[in-house]
Amino acid sequence: MKNFKEISLPDLSHTTLSMAYPSGQKTLPESGIVLAADVGGTKTELALFQIKKKKLVAIKSERYATTDHNSFVKAIQHFHEDKTSVIDCACLGVAGPVDGDKVRGVNFAWEIDAKKLEADLEIKKVLLINDLQANAYGLSALKASDFETISKGEKSEGNAVVISPGTGLGEAGMYWDGAYYHPYATEGGHSNFAPGNELDLELWKFLHHKFNHVSWERVISGQGINNIYDFLRNYRGEKEPGWLTEQLKGDSPSKVISSAAIEKKDSVCVETMQLFLKYLAVESSQLALKAKATSAIYIGGGIPPKILSLIDKKEFYKNFINVGRMEHLLKTIPIKVVLNDKTALMGAAYYAAMGILK
Structure with a gap:
């Protein structure tokens, strides 16, 4: 199988974070086959x-570009075309x-209908959850080596949150009931971007003219990196180097920009990533305050692990705690970058397995 990496997930009683599931069960069933999916942009x-x-x-795994198939049914049919295993439950983190x-x-562009998938693909049960909810569930399978710590904070029980910049900006909460976490989805990435200084305000004006509504996703995501770069290139009035113009014509401008920043090949690219990380720190603190996430904030998504060398931990922490009267609270919160790109897939696998029990 393409990109197959063996994954073995422990029973829930041996995981690092205790999660609550709708079935109410605390351990995995004795047997079964489950399909897990991490469906991103x-x-x-x-x-x-x-x-x-x-x-x-894991007995089989494959990764596709989302645009490779015109429907999710086609994607699963291609993946499970031999139908050698009867799927007891599927969970799609979308x-x-x-x-x-x-x-x-x-x-x-896909619309996914769980009942239609059950009928079309002969799967006993299909469960849909948000991809960030799947990410949160997957945290329970991770080891210490799967994290990069930005700030140790203080060990404390309480709620936690997940923020994940990738193609878009995902955000989720994890309510702590005293014994278990209850992950829940949000659409906080689409809430309003809040300028904090004159430069931020100029960026907001630039993006408002282009999009009308300016959300955090417009600045903290792959497209956000492109947006910040376009603004700064115009605002600073610096001519774009020819080599950079050519590279930006490819499929992933944000990757070109971040790579140029890592290599310090262009000052506008460097400033772009500095602003990106500043906004990530600021919105992380907003999310932590709204959920009172005293246990931890987990920074996931496809971008942060690839730009670790650009993260100035002291600068990130300074921007994170810059909230006035609640600074003392944010100083206690551990901040961790999630390095394992299988986290959402593992969370969906657990959720599907626990779905067999319902």
């Missing part, structure tokens, strides 16, 4: 897991607001 990852001896073991048994992606 850029890529879709599918994996088939078998429950063996209270562990989830980048979009889930409405009961349906979801339409924000950054891709």
Whole structure:
């Protein structure tokens, strides 16, 4: 299989974070086959897991560009064309607001209908959750080596949050009931971007003219990197180097910009990433305050692990705690970057396995 990496997930009683599931069960079932999916704006990852001896073991995995198929049904049919295993339950973590048994992606054109998938693909049960909710569930399977710590904070029980810049900006909460976390989805990435100084205000004006509504996703995402770069190139009045113009014609301008910043090849690219990280720190603190996330804030998504060398931890922390009277609270919150790009897939696998029990 393309991109296959063996994944073995422990029983829930041996995970690092205790999660609550709708079934109310605390351990994995004795047996079963589950399909897990991480459906994003850029890529879709599918994996088939078998429950063996209270562990989830991946037996098949594949990654596609989301645009490779014109529907999710086609993607699964291609992935599971041999139908050698009967799927007991599937969980799809999807980048979009889930409405009961349906979801339409924000950054891709598919509409996914769980009941239709059950019928078309002969799957016993299909569950839909937001991709950030899947990310939150997947945190329970991670090891210490799967994190890069920005600030240790203080060990404290309480709520946690996840913020994940990638194709878009995902945000989720994790309510702590005293024994278990209850992950829940939000669409906080689409809330209003708030300028904090004159430069931010000029950026807001630039983006307001272009998009009308300026959300945090417009500045903290792959497209956000492009937006900040376009603004700064215009605002600073610096001519774009020819080599950069050519590279930006490719499929991933944000990757070109971040790479140029890492290599310090262009001052506007460097400033672009500095602003991106500043806004990530600011919105992380806003999310932490709104959820009173005293346990931790987890920074996931496809971008942060790739730009670790650009993260000035002291500068990030300074921007994170710059909230006036609540600075003392934010100083206690651990800030961790999630390095494992399988987190959402693992969370969907757990959710599907626990769905067998309902």
